[in-house]
Amino acid sequence: MKDFAFTGGRPDPFTFPTEALIEASAKALRDLGGSLVNYPGDNGYRGLRELASMRFERREGVPLPVDNISLTSGSMQALDLVLSTFIEPGDTILTEELTYSGTLGIMRHLKANIVGIPMDYVDGMNVDALDARLKELKAQGIRPKLIYTTANHQNPTAAILTLERRERLLELANTYDTLIVEDDCYGDIDFVPNPTPDALFKLDDSNRVIFIATFSKILGAGVRQGYFVARQPYYDAIHENRWDGGTSALASAIVAEFFKNQLDEHLAVTNAAVGAKCRAVTETLEKNVADLCSWTQPRGGLFLWITLPETTDMEKLVELAGKHNAGFSEGRVFHYRSDPIKCIRLAYAYCHVDNIPEGITYLCEAIRAAQVESIDIAAD
Ligand SMILES: Cc1ncc(COP(=O)(O)O)c(C=O)c1O
Numbered sequence: 001m002k003d004f005a006f007t008g009g010r011p012d013p014f015t016f017p018t019e020a021l022i023e024a025s026a027k028a029l030r031d032l033g034g035s036l037v038n039y040p041g042d043n044g045y046r047g048l049r050e051l052a053s054m055r056f057e058r059r060e061g062v063p064l065p066v067d068n069i070s071l072t073s074g075s076m077q078a079l080d081l082v083l084s085t086f087i088e089p090g091d092t093i094l095t096e097e098l099t100y101s102g103t104l105g106i107m108r109h110l111k112a113n114i115v116g117i118p119m120d121y122v123d124g125m126n127v128d129a130l131d132a133r134l135k136e137l138k139a140q141g142i143r144p145k146l147i148y149t150t151a152n153h154q155n156p157t158a159a160i161l162t163l164e165r166r167e168r169l170l171e172l173a174n175t176y177d178t179l180i181v182e183d184d185c186y187g188d189i190d191f192v193p194n195p196t197p198d199a200l201f202k203l204d205d206s207n208r209v210i211f212i213a214t215f216s217k218i219l220g221a222g223v224r225q226g227y228f229v230a231r232q233p234y235y236d237a238i239h240e241n242r243w244d245g246g247t248s249a250l251a252s253a254i255v256a257e258f259f260k261n262q263l264d265e266h267l268a269v270t271n272a273a274v275g276a277k278c279r280a281v282t283e284t285l286e287k288n289v290a291d292l293c294s295w296t297q298p299r300g301g302l303f304l305w306i307t308l309p310e311t312t313d314m315e316k317l318v319e320l321a322g323k324h325n326a327g328f329s330e331g332r333v334f335h336y337r338s339d340p341i342k343c344i345r346l347a348y349a350y351c352h353v354d355n356i357p358e359g360i361t362y363l364c365e366a367i368r369a370a371q372v373e374s375i376d377i378a379a380d
Contacts, residue, residue, distance in 0.1 A: 004359025006281075006346040007327040009155060009185075009302045011217055012273045013350065017266065021258055028253035040246035042239045044071025044227075047256040052213065052227050055263060059188065059195065060202045064211070064229050070239065071247040075185055075214035075226035080106055082181055082210055082228055083146075085241045087112050092137060092144040094178075096125050098305075100155045101333040103148060103183070115144070116336035121296045121305060124161035125149060127168040134176045146179040147172075152196045153186035153301025156334045156345040160299070163197035170200060173208045179234075180204075184213045188267055190300035191275030207231050210238075215255055217302060218270060224248075225255050271300075274349045278304065280356040281348045288364035292371075302349045305331075308342040311372045317344075320366035326359050 043049065048071055053064040072078040079102070087093065089111035095103075097116030107114050115137075118129045130147070137144060147169070151161040161169070173180050182200040190196065201211035214226035225247065230238055259266065278298055285295055285306070295306040308317075314330060321328065331343030351359055 024257035045252035048252040078228040158298035186301040284360035317370035324362035
């Protein structure tokens with residue numbers, strides 16, 4: 001049976017640059033040679049830090065400070081290091097009420113008090129609601145340790161925080177004396193030429209923002225190359241919490257070698273492929289469930305968020321879609337309190353583009369058949 005995997009935030013496997021990476025690997029190994037007997041050190045292979053800096057400059061017009069970048073095993077390790085440096089059990093963290101399940105997992109593991117801030121699916125976190133929540137917390141004598149946000153192409157909704165909201169978020173972080181962790185996991189996956197608003201890290205002039213990014217979503221999660229960027233004293237504070245000997249210099253050097261002359265070209269090819277898949281998904285949804293559901297219209301990133309009718313039997317939906325291997329992620333895993341919301345997330349980059357209409361049609365049929373009322377009517 002075909003596998004229609006709309007689960008997991010993976011990039012397009014069909015544009016994965018295997019041959020170019022084989023060449024980059026040979027070059028990297030020759031260049032590094034015996035230096036690979038050394039540990040990479042806490043901050044990691046300089047060539048990839050320079051590349052990360054240039055990557056930011058390409059989009060934001062200013063480079064990242066190379067000596068403030070630290071390479072990690074995917075951005076998951078960066079999140080783990082950053083959050084565990086600042087969070088003690090019982091500390092308060094604010095975040096969009098829907099956010100990446102992996103980050104929620106770390107926050108829960110650290111026994112943080114997670115406060116979800118209402119958001120809309122287009123413009124991101126509602127900063128008025130954030131302001132109100134911060135006021136309430138202050139009145140209770142609580143100073144949140146940090147605000148976690150995915151400002152670009154948010155996981156799971158594809159929302160993009162507007163410039164105005166970014167500026168307000170920074171002001172609030174200042175007023176209430178808290179840090180911002182900006183997770184830029186999807187920042188370079190854009191299907192339209194107009195740029196996303198400036199990064200919080202770029203806009204920040206009072207050392208409030210720690211920036212996190214990854215090569216997982218523009219190359220592959222299997223390479224495990226991510227990073228955080230923090231100014232002092234945070235950079236050293238995070239490293240005091242690090243014991244792993246550093247991130248594979250070999251893997252870092254291969255990624256740096258591959259991207260150094262072809263970042264633009266690679267992004268053009270992969271973003272075109274992923275954008276076509278996103279359109280194939282929305283067109284099929286439009287044909288089949290426009291009367292039942294609403295969904296976001298991503299201009300980038302890897303995810304589309306579908307709001308289902310309240311009459312959807314979620315268990316039945318999982319079961320029916322599963323019969324055709326049409327996989328998706330249930331909305332509740334992204335909710336800060338795991339509320340059983342009637343929403344699902346589709347990750348559209350992994351499935352072959354030719355299989356998308358068939359897979360999404362199965363999913364749409366399952367959505368229709370999982371309506372409690374329609375089941376009742378059928379049973380009468
Ligand atoms: C918002 C966000 N941050 C971080 C990650 C972790 O990715 P990685 O560790 O592969 O860089 C993910 C993965 O899906 C994600 O969606």
